[in-house]
Amino acid sequence: xxxxxxxxxxxxxxxxxxxxxxxxxxxxxxxxxxxxxxxxxxxxxxxxxxxxxxxxxxxxxxxxxxxxxxxxxxxxxxxxxxxxxxxxxxxxxxxxxxxxxxxxxxxxxxxxxxxxxxxxxxxxxxxxxxxxxxxxxxxxxxxxxxxxxxxxxxxxxxxxxxxxxxxxxxxxxxxxxxxxxxxxxxxxxxxxxxxxxxxxxxxxxxxxxxxxxxxxxxxxxxxxxxxxxxxxxxxxxxxxxxxxxxxxxxxxxxxxxxxxxxxxxxxxxxxxxxxxxxxxxxxxxxxxxxxxxxxxxxxxxxxxxxxxxxxxxxxxxxxxxxxxxxxxxxxxxxxxxxxxxxxxxxxxxxxxxxxxxxxxxxxxxxxxxxxxxxxxxxxxxxxxxxxxxxxxxxxxxxxxxxxxxxxxxxxxxxxxxxxxxxxxxxxxxxxx
Numbered sequence: 001x002x003x004x005x006x007x008x009x010x011x012x013x014x015x016x017x018x019x020x021x022x023x024x025x026x027x028x029x030x031x032x033x034x035x036x037x038x039x040x041x042x043x044x045x046x047x048x049x050x051x052x053x054x055x056x057x058x059x060x061x062x063x064x065x066x067x068x069x070x071x072x073x074x075x076x077x078x079x080x081x082x083x084x085x086x087x088x089x090x091x092x093x094x095x096x097x098x099x100x101x102x103x104x105x106x107x108x109x110x111x112x113x114x115x116x117x118x119x120x121x122x123x124x125x126x127x128x129x130x131x132x133x134x135x136x137x138x139x140x141x142x143x144x145x146x147x148x149x150x151x152x153x154x155x156x157x158x159x160x161x162x163x164x165x166x167x168x169x170x171x172x173x174x175x176x177x178x179x180x181x182x183x184x185x186x187x188x189x190x191x192x193x194x195x196x197x198x199x200x201x202x203x204x205x206x207x208x209x210x211x212x213x214x215x216x217x218x219x220x221x222x223x224x225x226x227x228x229x230x231x232x233x234x235x236x237x238x239x240x241x242x243x244x245x246x247x248x249x250x251x252x253x254x255x256x257x258x259x260x261x262x263x264x265x266x267x268x269x270x271x272x273x274x275x276x277x278x279x280x281x282x283x284x285x286x287x288x289x290x291x292x293x294x295x296x297x298x299x300x301x302x303x304x305x306x307x308x309x310x311x312x313x314x315x316x317x318x319x320x321x322x323x324x325x326x327x328x329x330x331x332x333x334x335x336x337x338x339x340x341x342x343x344x345x346x347x348x349x350x351x352x353x354x355x356x357x358x359x360x361x362x363x364x365x366x367x368x369x370x371x372x373x374x375x376x377x378x379x380x381x382x383x384x385x386x387x388x389x390x391x392x393x394x395x396x397x398x399x400x401x402x403x404x405x406x407x408x409x410x411x412x413x414x415x416x417x418x419x420x421x422x423x424x425x426x427x428x429x430x431x432x
Contacts, residue, residue, distance in 0.1 A: 018038040019036065019038070020035070020036055021035050021037050021042070022035040022059035023035070026064045026068035027064055027066060027067075027068050028067075028068040030068060031064070031068060032046075032047055033045070033046050033064075033071060034046075035062070040055075041055065042055070042056055042057045044057060044062075044073065046071060052075075052087070054075040054077050055078065056075070056076040057073055057074070058073065058074040058075070058096065059073065061073060061074045061096065061097075062074075063099050064101075065108075066103055066104075066105050067104075069105060070085065070086055070105060070108070071085070071086065072084065072099050072108055072110075073099070074096035074099065077092070080092040080093065081093050081095055081096040081113075083096055083099060083108070083110050083121075090110075090121075093112040093113055093114050094114055095112065095113035097110070097112070097133065098135070098137075100140065103140055103141075103143070103144045104144050106144075107144070109122050109138060109140075111138065114126075114129070115129075116131075118130045118131070118133040118151075120133070120138070120149060127163075130151040130152075130153075131153060132151060132152040132153075133149060133151050133152075134149070134150035134151065134152060134157065134172070137175055139175045139176070139177060140177075142177060142181050143181040145181060146162055146177065146184070147161075148160060148161045148162075148184050149175075150172055150175065151165075155170070156169065156170070157172050159175065159184070159186065161184055169188040169190055170189045170190055170191065172186050172189070176212075178214055178221075179214055179218050180218040182218070183199035183221075184197075184199060185197065185198050185199070185212060185221065188202075192207075193205030193206065193207070194206050194207065194208050194209045194225075195209075196221075196223050203223070203234070206226060206227050207226045207227050207228070209223055209224065209225050209226075210223075210224045210225075210226070211224045211247065211249040212224075212249070213249045215251040215255035216251060216253060216254075217255045220236060220251065221235075222236075222251070222258050223249070224246045224247070224249050224260065230242040230243065230244075231243045231244070231245055231246040232246070233246065233260055233271070240258070241262070241271070241276075244263045244264060244265075244266075245262070246260055246261065247261055248261045248286065248288055250288065252272070252273075252290065252294050253290050253292075253294055254294060257272055257273035258271075258273060259271065259272050259296070260285070261288070262276070264279075265279075267281065268280055268281070268283040268300070270288070270296060270298065272296065277309075277312070278309075278312075280302050281300075281301045281302050281303065282300065283300045284299040284300070284301075284324075287299040287324045289324065289326045289333065291310075291311070291326075291330050291331075291333075292329065292330050295310070296310075297309065297311070297324070299321050299324050303317075305317040305319060306318050306319070306320050307321070308321055308335055308346070313349075315346070315349065318337040318338060319339050319340070320337070321335050321336070321337050322335070322336045323335055323336045323359070323361050325362070326363075327363035327364070328367060329366070330367075331367040332348050332370070333348060334347040334348070334370060335361070336358050336361060341356075342355065343356070343358040345358055345361055345383070347370055353374075353383075355375065356374075356376060356377070357374065358373065359372065360373045362399050362400070362401065363401075364401040364405035365401060365403060365404075365405050366405040368385075369384065369385045369386075369401060370384065371383065371399050371410075372384075373394055373399065379392055380392070382394055382399070382408075382412075384408055389423075391413070391414075392412075392413060393412060393414075394411070394412045394413075395410070395411040395413075398410045398412075407425055409422060409423065409424040410422075411423075
């Protein structure tokens, strides 16, 4: 997708004839889909196999199934719309909304408009018609056994679970199922109060609800709520301490402790259960990562400089810290630190070489290897735990380790030959 586009821009390539208006890959990255326009018609090209011509294809609604084996998209013909799934067209409708595959990839569901009524279509079943469906509200449970969505009737919003409408609300937030698929969860507003609906249970009223989270074992649900200008976390029905603001709600890996960033007296601190950590000017809530022992690592700001806190130990201060990432098993962590117009990668607290620019830090699946990109004046280098290799152009986002962690692959190009190549372990494997 972005990879080829970037290389074409770099090499100044041009094309004529049919125009590629969109392209993307399946979740497993093995299938390439393109929407191609020619002579005011559009068609889908999937792995060099051309589909039927249509007046238009709504590529924003194009979806692959989770297993990458199926593809569906809305298509327009003579001012009417249909869903094309694996090359087979549905009946025509006045309009098509959300298109969604079941998590096991064995069923396709979509929203369709006919005679000013919206329907949730499952196979041959159109279901009842609704005046208005909440956009992008279709949700399957993780096990695929439950389907939920929301519709609006007058000024009321209702949630439908397995075909049965729930009570009226003035507004609702995003629908989510618990990881074990047993409970549907969403914030709902009724009058001046906001509630969290968790299956058959509804929270007490609050002024606002910002976030909610499940414990890893699915037994506990917690959320951040506001009351009288104060924010606090609620777990198992018990409210925690008051803060000026709170964000980044999550559970510790063992599910025993609630973790979030709370702001008090103009300072942020990490709240771990009932314990408040050291206060900083700012803590990046999105950076919170747990180690395998449950310890925390995160990025903080202090006096206009950045640092990384790991197991309560502070790194040196830097001008900026970006891309704090953990290995898949969380045995290792790394980040990119900028200081005095120079950048370097820090792995488990150990600094690497300085460069003009550094990015795209990745770990191998076993957590023992790492790789990143670095820029010099006229070239780029791929650095990894076993050395480095120089190239004219390396595409950002292309670094990837093999599943067994033994091989590193990426996409790079040569300015003189204007060719792009897939490299693995430093050798060309395929030219593009």
